[in-house]
Amino acid sequence: MFSKVAAGTAAIISTAGTLYAAAFSVFPAYAAENAGYIRSSAQSGSSFVAAAADMPVTGDINQDGCLSSADLSLMKQAVLTDSRDSAVTKYGDVNQSGKVNELDVRMLRDYLLGKITAFEKGEPDGDPVSGPQTYEKSYDFPPVSSLKASNDVPDPFIFQDGSKVLSEEDWWRRQAEISCMYEYYMYGKWIDGSDDEVRYSISGSSMTITVKRKSTGKTASFKALINLPKTVRHEGGAPVVLGMHKGISESTATANGYAVITYDSDGMFSAPETAADNNKHTGAFYDLYPYGKNWEEQTGELMAWSWGISRILDALYAGAAKELNINPDSSIVTGVSRYGKAAAVCGAFERRIKMCAPSCSGAGGLALYRYKSEGKTYDFSSKGGSAKYTYDQNEPLGSLQASGEQGWFNGRFMEFRAENQIPVDQHMLASLCVDPNRYLFIICSCQNENWVNAPAQWMTYLGAKHVFDYVGLGDHLAINVHLSGHAVIAEDMEYMMSYFDKHVYGIEPKKDLSNLTHSPFELSQNKDPFADTFAKNWLY
Numbered sequence: 001m002f003s004k005v006a007a008g009t010a011a012i013i014s015t016a017g018t019l020y021a022a023a024f025s026v027f028p029a030y031a032a033e034n035a036g037y038i039r040s041s042a043q044s045g046s047s048f049v050a051a052a053a054d055m056p057v058t059g060d061i062n063q064d065g066c067l068s069s070a071d072l073s074l075m076k077q078a079v080l081t082d083s084r085d086s087a088v089t090k091y092g093d094v095n096q097s098g099k100v101n102e103l104d105v106r107m108l109r110d111y112l113l114g115k116i117t118a119f120e121k122g123e124p125d126g127d128p129v130s131g132p133q134t135y136e137k138s139y140d141f142p143p144v145s146s147l148k149a150s151n152d153v154p155d156p157f158i159f160q161d162g163s164k165v166l167s168e169e170d171w172w173r174r175q176a177e178i179s180c181m182y183e184y185y186m187y188g189k190w191i192d193g194s195d196d197e198v199r200y201s202i203s204g205s206s207m208t209i210t211v212k213r214k215s216t217g218k219t220a221s222f223k224a225l226i227n228l229p230k231t232v233r234h235e236g237g238a239p240v241v242l243g244m245h246k247g248i249s250e251s252t253a254t255a256n257g258y259a260v261i262t263y264d265s266d267g268m269f270s271a272p273e274t275a276a277d278n279n280k281h282t283g284a285f286y287d288l289y290p291y292g293k294n295w296e297e298q299t300g301e302l303m304a305w306s307w308g309i310s311r312i313l314d315a316l317y318a319g320a321a322k323e324l325n326i327n328p329d330s331s332i333v334t335g336v337s338r339y340g341k342a343a344a345v346c347g348a349f350e351r352r353i354k355m356c357a358p359s360c361s362g363a364g365g366l367a368l369y370r371y372k373s374e375g376k377t378y379d380f381s382s383k384g385g386s387a388k389y390t391y392d393q394n395e396p397l398g399s400l401q402a403s404g405e406q407g408w409f410n411g412r413f414m415e416f417r418a419e420n421q422i423p424v425d426q427h428m429l430a431s432l433c434v435d436p437n438r439y440l441f442i443i444c445s446c447q448n449e450n451w452v453n454a455p456a457q458w459m460t461y462l463g464a465k466h467v468f469d470y471v472g473l474g475d476h477l478a479i480n481v482h483l484s485g486h487a488v489i490a491e492d493m494e495y496m497m498s499y500f501d502k503h504v505y506g507i508e509p510k511k512d513l514s515n516l517t518h519s520p521f522e523l524s525q526n527k528d529p530f531a532d533t534f535a536k537n538w539l540y
Contacts, residue, residue, distance in 0.1 A: 058119065059094045059108050061087050072112060073475060076105050076436075077506055094119045102130050102436070109472040129169040131436045132351065135176040139184045141423075144415035151420050153370050156428050156467050157539040164539055168471055171434075178428050179349065185423065186364075188299035188410035190349040191289055191307050193314060200315035202226070202323060207261070209311050213288045220284035222274050224263040224312055228324060233257035234505060237327035240316070241493075242309050242353075244335030244342050249493040256497050259326045261312060265305040265339065275304035277338070279407035284308075298410040302338075302364070306346035309333055313352055330354055330504055332441075332496065336487050337452065338408065340443075341365035347440065348432035354504065356433050357496055359443035359488045362452030363395040364408060366426050366442055366460045369419040371530065373455040378446070379525045383483040385447045394453040427463025434467050434476070439503060442479040443492045446520050454481065455528070458521045462531055470540050475503070478516035 057063070061071040078088040079102055092100040094107050096119075110116045141160065157165040157174065160181070165171050183189050197212040210221045227250045232238045234257060241253050243262035250260045267273025267283065275283040281291035285304040291297060299307075316328035332355045335343035340361030347356020358366055373391040381387040397419045399405060406414060416422055433440040442461055444454040461479045468477045480495045498509035499516060520526055 058091060058096075059111075061091050063087070063091070067108070067112065069112060072105070072108050072472070075100070075108060077503070079105055096121045106130060106472070113472070129172055131172065132175060132434075133172050135173060137176075137180050139180055141181060141184050144185070144412060144421070147421050147423055149418055149421045151370060152537070153368065153425050153463060153534045154423060154428065155535075155538040156431050156463075157470070160423070171467070171471060175432060175434065178424065179432055181424050182345075182348070182429060182432070184295070184412065186300075186409055186413050187303045187345055189296050190303060191285075191299060193307075193310055196288075196311065196314070198311055198314040198318060200318065200320050202320060207312075207315065207320060209308075209315050211284070211288060211311055216288070218288055220287040222263060222284045222308060224261050226324065227254050227260040227262075228326075229254040229257045229259060231257055232325055234327065234330070236330075237321065237325045239330035239332065239354075239500060239504070240321075240326045240328065241332045241334060242312060244305055244309070244333075244339035244346075248334055248336070248488040249490045252490045252493040253497065256494075258497060259324065263308055263312065265308055265335075265342065266301070274308035275301045277301060277407065279403055281407065295410060295412055298412075300407065300409040300413075302342045302345045302408045303349075305339070305342040306349060309346050310350050310352075313350070328352075330500070332357055332500065334359060334443075334488055334496075336360050337362070338405075341408065344426075344429060347438075348429055351435065351438070353438065355439040355441055355496075355500055357441040357443060357488075357492075359492065360445055360449060360452045360454075360486050361457070363397070363456075364400050364426075365452075365457075366430055367395075367453045367456035368427060368459040368463065369397070369422055369425050369456075371453070371456040371459045371534075373450075373453055376455070376528070378455075378520065379523070380446050380483065380520055382520055382523060383446060383481075385483050389447055391450045391453075391455070393450060394456070395451050425460075425463070427460045427467075430460055430464035430477075431467040434464075434471060434473060436471075436473060436476075439476045439478070439500070440464070440468075441496055441499060441516075442477075443488060444479070444481055445483065445485050446481050447484045449484075449486060452486075455521050458519045459531065459534065461519075463535060466535055466538060466540055478513070479519060480516055481519040481521070 059067045059071055061074040075088055075092050078085050088100055092104055094104045107119055159174055160177060165174050195213055195215050197214055199210045201208050205226045207224045207226055208221055210219060212219045229238055238257055238259040240259040240261055244265050246262045253260050265274050266277035273283040275285045285307055289299060313328060316326060321328045331353050333343050333346050333353050334357040336359045340358040341364050343356060344358040344361050344365045347353050372394050374394050377388055377390040379387050380389050401414050430440055442457060444457040446454050465477060468474050478499055480492055482489055482491050495511050495516060498511040499513055501507035502509045502513060
């Protein structure tokens with residue numbers, strides 16, 4: 001009978017007998033009325049369904065005869081986009097509440113993960129906590145001097161006080177705590193714009209952003225450069241790539257219907273800057289929020305540059321988007337190197353950003369502090385590169401704390417004496433992008449990128465994947481490791497757009513997105529056992 005079910009030729013199976021009692025015990029009680037469910041021991045992990053021709057098989061969105069992650073992905077996409085797809089409407093109401101919503105997504109996900117063994121009928125009691133929440137901020141953390149060094153990569157599922165994440169709701173509270181830890185120990189306070197009043201003016205391809213701080217009356221301005229596509233192919237306006245700087249493959253983006261807005265975050269190319277990259281804490285941001293002696297007044301430049309992107313978003317929502325035929329809800333932030341660090345920080349703290357895409361961000365960005373690739377030799381022939389490439393020095397903590405780079409961070413970060421003393425690591429910065437409505441797309445270059453430590457960015461991806469998977473959002477995380485180029489190259493932009501089109505708009509991708517879950521560093525000739533062991537003692 002198992003083989004007939006697997007082949008899809010079985011008739012309805014009665015649940016009255018004892019033969020199938022064990023099999024039926026793990027499926028919905030109401031299924032017995034019209035359909036039979038059997039888990040085949042020969043097909044471990046697959047649930048084969050035999051049903052009457054006129055009976056919808058609950059949860060089987062693609063109607064392939066089994067409940068799988070493919071059904072979950074289709075249901076999730078439909079709920080996020082408020083789709084009225086007939087298959088989802090017919091088969092997606094797993095809790096039989098009369099509508100298909102995020103509660104059904106959670107229930108199907110939990111069933112596939114083995115967290116539940118049956119679909120509960122009706123709406124669960126209370127509203128589920130299914131995404132980042134606004135919790136009261138607390139900075140009651142120990143001083144740097146009392147932190148003990150540890151080579152263990154910090155478990156993202158353990159609260160600072162030692163308590164454990166035991167539920168999805170616990171995770172969102174832990175995420176909020178991690179956010180505060182990054183403000184306190186590394187980047188300085190995130191300025192959320194609540195004290196900012198934003199005006200804008202557009203002249204040709206230039207936009208001037210003027211910000212008035214309401215509590216002080218002070219004003220400051222900075223400019224942004226606009227690149228619009230000739231053809232807008234997305235409903236609701238063009239998606240927009242927000243760049244921390246110019247030179248992010250703008251022409252590739254606009255050729256594919258994406259708008260690009262870049263700004264000179266640090267004044268390297270043209271003034272006025274948002275925050276000068278010189279450790280003097282000058283520029284539009286610091287005119288409004290002067291750097292002071294109190295840690296709450298010590299916002300570093302990475303946060304300051306991120307503030308600039310947020311104010312550009314404010315301008316878009318204030319009317320610029322309508323003028324430019326841009327959809328501000330579909331925004332991607334990106335940048336390279338120090339600006340890649342800033343893009344990672346911006347995506348972590350600005351929830352309106354739909355996708356965060358930092359490139360070659362290195363230490364202080366998305367490279368794991370506790371992993372060094374110095375002296376390791378890799379075979380990059382699979383990417384068309386060297387078959388024997390040896391990494392030399394990675395960017396050390398001492399460089400981040402030296403005069404040329406210390407302005408990126410807050411004053412407390414200067415107190416750390418070793419990387420393994422830092423109570424967070426950068427998979428935890430990545431985890432701040434975990435959100436049912438948002439995505440993280442990591443970019444790095446495997447060759448000629450010794451300083452920014454691409455293998456450590458791969459380790460961050462692996463660590464962050466534990467968190468994304470825990471809340472059922474594994475497909476919201478991607479990585480593209482290109483061969484060479486300290487940049488957002490055309491290849492990166494093409495993958496970014498294909499990924500974004502697929503997940504946000506449901507457009508069939510031009511690129512093979514399965515490539516975005518792999519890297520040369522996982523190949524047998526390159527793989528470091530560390531990749532399989534650093535999370536072995538984590539809760540999940």
